[in-house]
Amino acid sequence: MDGPVQIPFKSFIQLKPDETTAIYLQIVFEFIKAIQLGLLPEGTKLPGTRILCRLLVVNRNTLIKAFQDLEAQGFIEILPNKGTFILSDQKKKNTNEAVPGKKKLEIPASFTFKHSSILENPVEVSDLALQFNDGLPDLRLVHTDVLARLYVSKLKRQKAKRTWEQIQTQSHLTFKKQFSNFLNLTRGLRISESNLLTTTSHEISLYLVTKLLISAGDKVVVAAPGYYLSNMTLSDSGAHIIPVPIDDEGINTAYLRKVCEEHTIRILYLTSNYHYPTTIPLSAKRRMEVLELATLYGFIILEDDYDFDFHYDNNPILPLAAFDSHERVVYVGSFARSLPVGFGYGFVAAPIAFIKELEKHQNILEPGIDVIKEQVLTDWIQDGEVHRLSKKNRKIYKERRDYFAFLLTEKLKGRIKFNIPPRGLAIWVQWLDKFNLVKFQEKCAANGLFLPKTILYQTKSFTATRLGFGNLDKKEMEDAVAILGSALEALIPSRIAEISGAPLYSLKKQ
Template sequence: MDSPVQIPFKSFIQLKPEDATALYLQIVFEFIKAIQTGLLPEGTKLPGTRILCKLLQVNRNTLIKAFQDLELQGWIEILPNKGTFILSEKKEKKKTDYIFTEKNNSQSAAFTFKHSTILEDPKEISTIPYQFNDGLPDLRLVQTDVLARLYVSKLKGQKSTKTWEQIQTKSHLNFKIQFSNFLNVTRGIRISTSNLLTTNSHEISLYLVTKLLISAGDKVVVASPGYYISNMTLSDSGAQIITIPVDKDGINTEDLKQICEKQQIRILYLTSNYHYPTTTSLSAKRRMEILELANRYGFVIIEDDYDFDFHYDNNPVLPLASLDSNERVVYIGSFGRSLPAGFGYGFIAAPSAFIKELEKHQNILEPGIDVIKEQVLTEWIKEGEVHRLSKKNKKIYKERRDYFVLLLKEKLEGKIKFQVPLRGLAIWVEWLDNFNLIRLQKQCAINGLFLPKTILYQTKNLTATRLGFGHFDTAEMENAVKILRQSLDEIT
């Protein structure tokens, strides 16, 4: 791992001395946010207090007080004569069944290479029986038999006098035609094949877009709280991240306007239809305000519609891209999240000149095309199978959402508040009691329920958790919520 001095603290630790909140508490909240978003992964060694005071321009006593608070809450570990570390869970492994995807940093190579302090994987793996996540689908619902038959039939049908390159070109064009039509119908955008790039995953789509749009030092506005993976991707591209709050109507456009008046903004990244993690939807008024601000101040909007597949109302909110007449929006999303791993896609819809440039980079990153997969999905879209599967799954997930809501109201009455989301596979739960979420996580693990740190959000004014329900059946939901309530009672 890089020397701790090389960590770009100033890019994500934003202190405001003029603010009414005590400076040491600002440090506490900023470090917690950085840990939760993966910017400071477990095991990271922090610089000494004198060095860090110089970097952050704060008094040493203020920093020591903040570190004492962070250690008390369980976010860091201060080891005499060794240093201060983002808290590792190694000690907890003996008590529970945690299995973390940690890198073995004790081994060194015979040559030097770049290390990233930003792209450490914050995800945790556990063998604990019941596990919450941030809103993943249930792969047990996938029609794998239908997919398998289609895949095999397409594979056997590749007996042709055409070259493989000709087959690839024709199949890919057919897929893009069907897929662009599908997006036009379902999401109200007006694109042709020249405005569309398909990738192997949503994450690759975001990576390619940031690679072309962001230069080191560019200012990028994101919502707070936000999506840890996108924040990692943006930070790694060299962006200087500026956060603005989210309320019941989505990202605060008045704050955005004030920022634009003071400095040049390159990009606004937002999850407009189903904000991650709070599940709120951007209001119609603010949608128009954001498009007007983008046109006036010249910034690009990266609209991430990661979970469009799962909406439960008959009139789903359409993306900003459907209203964009000035070509300020780069629209990225996912397709086939209910399909087995390998069958899903990421995509980018944008002006044709931008797509053409993206293709150059994709040809290096993803040079091959899975012709058989594209032919299978082309047929699924063309024959309407995608719509039928989506309709069937949405009915199941809506029933699960409604039952999960009933369980939360019954088992956690007086302990939480939440809004029932109109889409997605997770519910944003705000806790009414004042307690430490890491303590709850550890107690849940002892009782047989895993809460990954990536779904826990805690600041001075917020204690919240994003609880995914889509992967649970009714019995699993009941047990998970029961353990959650039991664990809460035990720590409070």
Template sequence: MSSPVQVPFLSFIQLDRNSKTPIYLQLAQQLINAIQRGYLLPGSKIPGSRALSELLQLHRKTVIAAYEDLHHQGWIAIKPNKGAYVMDHQRKTTERPYDALVSLSSYPSQTGYHFKQSNVLDNPFELSSCIYQFNDGSADIRLTPIKQLSGLYSATLKRKSTLRTLSNPLQASEYVKEQLSNYLNSSRGLHIAKNNLLVTRSTEMSLYVVAKLIIAPKDVVIVGELSLFTANMIFHEVGAYVQTLGVDEQGIDVDQLAVKLKTTKIRAVYITPHHHYPTTVSLSAQRRVQLLQLAQTYGFIIIEDDYDYDFQYEKSTIMPLASADVNGMVIYVGSFGKSLAPSFSSGFVVAPKNFIDEMQKYLSILDGQGDVVMEQVLAEMIAEGDMHRHLKKSLKVYQERRENCCKVIEALFGNKVSFTPPKGGLALWLRWNIPVSLMQLSKICKQHQLFIPKNILYQNKKTTAMRIGFGHLTTEEMENSLKIMHQALAKIGTTQK
């Protein structure tokens, strides 16, 4: 048994006198850690309160308080006239060499065990402090009616009914689903009831639960040759074998899919038909009909993501495939409130009731409580018409920004680039007609306060393009950003084909 005098307490006890945690509790916690790690062995005697207080330069009463706390918790036994001893809980403990002791005030830098790691889920997003930043197309949070939202949020919290719903999220979601289903029916031509709807935190959460339910390892999932990377990450993570289809000005190549179906068993096809990500093209009416027919014939599931559906600038609106689905082959996922700041939006899934019921089981584990108050606020914005008015107002701003962005690109870059003004969404697909290293272009732009993240750059043997979001930048900010990119292009000395 080690003598308490020989134990190097100063090597593993470090007390922070500026911490809000009382000193006696810090001492008690670190002595517990020492016992758990085998630095103080079961049955060993620990120094008396006077000796330890002198060693650690503490008031004796502080050490006494720490010992009393350890005694009450069952870590030490205090024997009258004999001293304090570490309790023996019949654990097999081997004595550690004291030269191997480390400070108990630090936390391990790595695990002592193996665990599954995935490169698939590496964060694709980058951060920068540049003045100007491109992204793949997001709303301008500066247009969010914060005052109105805060008023609704405050009023909702003050209601007595809210207290009941906070303890019963399912009860609250009924009102939310009723309002959201009405909104989707009127804006998207759907014919759903509230039991065909599941509300989630985001589109990504919706896709994850959908994928867990319908995809088994090695199932084939079809996506566009260029497709939404977060969806691809989810499909890879659940073990799907992801294959691609070509994408042209009419969307994904459904004829190519028909050929593939003759030799390959396909579980699901993931599409963003309204504004294909990243090229922004819309899936043609003919291909929509053909895709639904193929799903019925071959039994694969269509996962329809309504990406950027709310941002449409043309008078003629294309209805989602889900509005024409009579065989229950389409799972419709999307986000609501995307025109607001991200924290105020939510995701949803539309599907037949039996599938929604099963999804609810998974969601109750992942996110059982949800965000009851925010969902109530969004539901009230629908009921009062505030959401429609905000979207209508912001669409005018985004349309102006789209037109300005196209105008400036044409003026600065001319025939060096090609693009088609998008009919909807918050980004445009810019194709380069000259040889240019997009990574080098991005690097030079960053030196001049324009950040171009990697996730909007697409460059391979067939493609040199960028997805440039215009929604989050004012006309002046976009003009300044594009001028920086134009100057950077000149510096890398590209030549026209």
């Protein structure tokens, strides 16, 4: 650590000449205490003895004697022609080595606080070259150079005639207007900027909505299997979660009706257009039934459409919010997931009064607005660059989806069944063999392929994985699928499966 003379030694080295303890020992004790408290971190370079003598008002011979004692105990190291350095860890290491088998003591916090078992982060990190995820885009396709130029250009154009608050307010209003128009055009909504809240991420949007809508004990229906992150957010808000099964048409509305008859439901949480994790879209008939049930039983539909950017047909399914004539839908989504982290947005589209209340809470959680980022994205929307980038990326991801489906069929024939989803960056693969997914994960990792536990689904009725293909090029897909095959072969010998008429994969729309 440079600049040793800037360290306020006199604030923590308190010497008392009137005490019977020798001054050099007082110096030793005070330095040890400072080191143990972290006031002098390991590697800190101490001032020269003459400078330190003037700071502490002590005799140089006294200080040298104290330093010799500290060095002997392993708290400092004196290097000729280089200086004196703190070795705070050396003492700990010497102590541990002196007492074999001694465990490091954990010092408890001096205050109590709430602990959450619900919000334990399930995300795993691996340094393996090949990795499946739950459907994330490929960062290698991001136009970072273009964004960087636009960002710098906007920074240079700011006029000094207006205050930063004026620039911020006007820029944000312009962005919201362009963004609401973009949502109306792409998602069939009928909203103004007053119906829109923009946030820094999809997760922040979901958190704010649940904070306002859910009280402890409120009953919230979710489709099962469901989205683990949203379930964590709902549970942490105090919701009592009621799972409703899905089938080939999405959430089972007959089962949902029965639940509504037996309980007072506050919210139905849906990833309607692209159910997470199974990728099944809600059928047209079921969509109308859900809206009717919401009106009949008075619950709110919290529609999460985080993956709208990636659809591969010319007529994408519009969200429930586009058909909501009774204002029962709160629509949460994400924007520009193909852009670098920090450039994407989360948003909420809802009735004006609800948006105003959300803004109060957002002002505490996210008080600042990145004006430059909003101006860049406003230009991208106005110039049509967002549409061009989205179209280009969809073409690339569609090719990857189709090739990934081809590889799964060729390499794992008779071992799996799946449908090709009309949107998204992942395929829901059901395994026809019964085996332990954790052991399967370990076999894959041993061969260089990482399968995070968040994409593994195993119950009594099915064994499945949600395999994201968006982050893999063709060669990486080939290698990854080959490892899946070899790992399965190691667990279960080859066989020819009878699939009861179900296709290995289908190009038809789900």
